[in-house]
Amino acid sequence: MTRIxxxxxxxxxxxxxIAVNKVSFxxxxxxxxxxxxxxxxxxxxxKLITGQLRPSQGELTLWGERIWNNYxxxxxxxxxxxxxxxxxxxxxxxxxxxxxxxxxxxxxxVNQRTDSALQQxxxxxxxxxxxxxxxxxxxxxxxxxxAVAHDPELxxxxxxxxxxxxxxxxxxxxxxxxxxxxxxxVIVSSxxxxxxxxxxxxxxxxxxxxxxxxxxxxxxxxxxxxxxxxIYIRCSEPRxxxxxLVAFPDVVSIRFxxxxxxxxxxxxxxxxxxxxxxxxxLRHEIALEEITSPDDNLQAVFHYLVK
Amino acid sequence: MTGRFRIAKGWRDMKTxxxxxxxxxxxxxKTIFVVxxxxxxxxxxxxxxxxxxxxWIRAPFTPAQVFSTLMSTAVIHFxxxxxxxxYGTALxxxxxxxxxxxxxxxxxxxxxxxxxxxxLALVWTSVLLVLPTVVFSYLILYLRDDLRPFWEDAGVLGKxxxxxxLALLAYGxxxxxxxxxxxxxxxxxxxxxFGWEGIVSYLPGFTRKLxxxxxxxxxxxxxxxxxxxAMLFGERTQAPEAVSTLLLMTALFLxxxxxxxxxxxxxxxx
Numbered sequence: 356m357t358r359i360x361x362x363x364x365x366x367x368x369x370x371x372x373i374a375v376n377k378v379s380f381x382x383x384x385x386x387x388x389x390x391x392x393x394x395x396x397x398x399x400x401x402k403l404i405t406g407q408l409r410p411s412q413g414e415l416t417l418w419g420e421r422i423w424n425n426y427x428x429x430x431x432x433x434x435x436x437x438x439x440x441x442x443x444x445x446x447x448x449x450x451x452x453x454x455x456x457x458x459x460x461x462x463x464x465v466n467q468r469t470d471s472a473l474q475q476x477x478x479x480x481x482x483x484x485x486x487x488x489x490x491x492x493x494x495x496x497x498x499x500x501x502a503v504a505h506d507p508e509l510x511x512x513x514x515x516x517x518x519x520x521x522x523x524x525x526x527x528x529x530x531x532x533x534x535x536x537x538x539x540x541v542i543v544s545s546x547x548x549x550x551x552x553x554x555x556x557x558x559x560x561x562x563x564x565x566x567x568x569x570x571x572x573x574x575x576x577x578x579x580x581x582x583x584x585x586i587y588i589r590c591s592e593p594r595x596x597x598x599x600l601v602a603f604p605d606v607v608s609i610r611f612x613x614x615x616x617x618x619x620x621x622x623x624x625x626x627x628x629x630x631x632x633x634x635x636x637l638r639h640e641i642a643l644e645e646i647t648s649p650d651d652n653l654q655a656v657f658h659y660l661v662k
Numbered sequence: 663m664t665g666r667f668r669i670a671k672g673w674r675d676m677k678t679x680x681x682x683x684x685x686x687x688x689x690x691x692k693t694i695f696v697v698x699x700x701x702x703x704x705x706x707x708x709x710x711x712x713x714x715x716x717x718w719i720r721a722p723f724t725p726a727q728v729f730s731t732l733m734s735t736a737v738i739h740f741x742x743x744x745x746x747x748x749y750g751t752a753l754x755x756x757x758x759x760x761x762x763x764x765x766x767x768x769x770x771x772x773x774x775x776x777x778x779x780x781x782l783a784l785v786w787t788s789v790l791l792v793l794p795t796v797v798f799s800y801l802i803l804y805l806r807d808d809l810r811p812f813w814e815d816a817g818v819l820g821k822x823x824x825x826x827x828l829a830l831l832a833y834g835x836x837x838x839x840x841x842x843x844x845x846x847x848x849x850x851x852x853x854x855x856f857g858w859e860g861i862v863s864y865l866p867g868f869t870r871k872l873x874x875x876x877x878x879x880x881x882x883x884x885x886x887x888x889x890x891x892a893m894l895f896g897e898r899t900q901a902p903e904a905v906s907t908l909l910l911m912t913a914l915f916l917x918x919x920x921x922x923x924x925x926x927x928x929x930x931x932x
Contacts, residue, residue: 369929405768408927424924429770438930440761442682444689456678457769459671501765 357383359509359540360404365413367399367564374399376564377413382542386535388551388572389544391561397544398437400561401513404542405434417509430458433502437513437544439494443487447478447497450486451504458505472504477526491518499527503534510534512543516550528553548575583607583621586628589645593618596641603628617645675771679779680786683753687787690756692748699744700795703736707799714803725803726815730884732799733822738878741795742829743855745788750837751847753780754923758845761930774920781838781916788830796826821883828881828908832874835915842922871899874911880904 360382367375375396391397402408403415406422406429415421417428442450452469460468473482476496481489486497495518502510512531516524531554534541545551551558552572560568560575568575590596597609597618605624612618622628625648636643687693710728712718754777757763766776800819804812836854840847863875870876880898899907 407764407767408929424773426770426772429768432768434764434768436761436764438761438764440764442686442762444685453678453682454765454769457675457682457766457771459674459770 359383359418360542361414361416361419362403363414365403365410365415367403367408367411374564375403378561378564378566379413380559380566380569382540382559384535384538384540385557386531386541386543386555388555388558389542389561390546390548390551390558390575391544392546395546395561396564397546397561398513399564401434401437401511401542401544405432405511430505431507432509432511433505433507435498435502435510435512435515437517439491439518441486441494441497444485446483446485447489447493447500448473448482450497451501454501455504460505468504468506472500475503475530476500477523492520492523495519496523496527499530507539509540510542512541514544514546516545516547524550548572583623584625584628584648585619585621586625587617587619587645587647588643589615589617590636591616591642591644595639596636599635599639600632603631672772672775675775676779676782679766679771679776680782683780683783684786686756687749687752687783690752692752693787693791695748696745696791699741700791703732703741703795704798704802706732706736707802711802725811726818726884729800729803729815729818732803733796733826733884734882737792737796737799737826738829738882739860739875741792742788742826743833743859745792746784746830746833746837747848747851747855749784749787750834751841751851753777753784753838754842755845755847758928758930763928764930767928773924777838777842777920777923778916781834781919784834784838785830788834789827792826792830793823796822818883821881825878825881825883828905828912829874829878831912832877832908832915835912835919836874839915839919839922842919842926874908877904877908877911 358381362381363379364377365375365379366373366377378400389397389400399408403410404417404422406425409423417432420428422428442453445453448469451472452465455465455468469482470479473479476499478493478496478500481493486494489497495515499512499515502512515531516527519527528550531541531543535555543551543554556572558568558570558572558575559566588596593611593613593616597611597620600606600620601609603622605622605628606620607623608621610619632646633643707728710723710725710732714723714725714728754763757766767773797819800815800822804815806812833855837847837851840851840854844850859873859875863870863873863879877899881901881904898904
């Protein structure tokens with residue numbers, strides 16, 4: 356594998372707090388998902404990769420060159436930040452064009468590239484609208500547009516799907532997959548497994564500032580499936596529901612929440628559980644008010660890996 | 663990359679950053695405040711003109727005296743300081759606060775070029791807002807049937823414009839440094855402008871030479887109360903030395919701001 360990004364024992368701390376702890380990994384062409392819960396250190400790692408922060412320890416290189424204060428690297432890199440911040444007075448097209456000018460393109464090229472980037476993220480119709488008036492999803496897409504407009508070889512996308520509606524989300528996932536297939540190196544972060552799964556099978560699992568696992572997402576999926584899932588159910592008759600649910604072979608524990616008419620159970624086979632549940636509740640006329648999964652399952656895998 | 667190409671690219675980068683900054687600086691709420699200060703200064707000039715025209719005060723005043731007082735108190739020690747304080751400290755700190763600095767830092771531009779580009783925008787905006795106030799104040803006070811004083815003092819106006827420009831450069835560079843360096847630069851800037859500059863420049867001895875005000879007073883072409891008071895305790899610095907010191911201070915403050923921007927890690931809160 357051609358190594359584009361390489362981290363060797365990289366740590367970053369803010370005062371007494373360690374955000375990234377001695378991580379070593381390498382990333383090549385294609386899409387790599389940086390997966391971890393909120394506060395895992397994903398954003399810090401992204402900032403180190405994009406040269407916004409300097410490693411406290413260790414070595415982080417892109418194409419074999421150090422990143423901090425190495426501005427020529429930004430000809431080859433695009434970054435979509437997590438934070439929802441813009442020059443709000445600008446229109447979408449002005450924003451992308453202004454940032455393209457900083458790459459030294461001619462005015463004709465700036466205009467061509469702006470059009471192309473806006474087309475790629477489906478924002479052509481809103482190009483002359485002020486960013487301040489954009490919806491959250493549109494703002495995410497304009498961030499993506501400025502990241503890809505100069506056609507970089509490496510794209511670093513920090514939670515790019517946050518706030519997008521399902522259609523935009525699907526389009527963006529497709530777009531990211533295409534970029535990966537074109538041979539670009541795309542590093543994309545998320546705390547939601549299925550988002551990452553939809554984009555790539557290659558992941559980097561990070562928790563408490565450490566890389567816990569690196570490789571194929573299916574291995575992680577297997578781990579998750581082996582691990583009991585928490586399912587929270589609020590219904591009209593939680594005790595009766597519990598009596599019925601305890602008979603399911605995959606249910607390993609049930610906990611009541613009398614104050615909220617609810618229960619939390621652990622299932623070893625959530626897919627099967629979800630397929631059986633509606634029929635059971637219908638047959639016994641138990642009204643379902645809410646069903647959620649309190650953990651995103653990743654948390655369980657993190658616990659498993661840490662233990 | 664050849665040296666010539668590097669210079670051309672550096673200049674182009676700074677210009678692009680300056681244009682980008684101009685828009686955000688000029689259309690900020692600060693401009694309303696600066697325009698207000700400018701109107702206050704012009705209002706004072708109008709008041710001075712009325713006093714001169716209708717002899718409201720028995721003591722004989724000349725346009726030169728009123729203009730001198732206006733320049734010394736309202737323009738240089740107030741307007742210039744406030745304009746550069748508000749705009750200079752905002753150059754980087756507002757990008758940090760608004761979390762837009764990322765967009766600039768992740769472009770193939772050296773960080774010092776970002777700083778200098780922003781500083782150029784600050785100078786341009788300040789000049790655009792302050793110098794017309796100086797010129798209009800002069801016109802308000804001097805334009806009358808007898809145009810002799812107008813032409814006689816035109817050279818003084820030229821010097822004043824030059825001094826205001828030098829003051830904008832020096833204060834602008836210093837406040838840009840504070841904005842790049844500190845998280846809350848306005849307070850530090852106020853303490854500097856009205857504490858250090860306001861007090862130390864009137865103290866006897868060498869310390870006064872550590873203020874921008876001292877060098878401005880040294881080349882100020884009017885006799886006025888604050889300058890006379892300051893000069894009671896020490897010699898003026900010779901004009902060429904004062905001008906070159908102001909330019910040197912500007913260069914040093916700006917270089918320090920570039921260094922801070924290059925080396926500091928800006929942690930943008932999520």
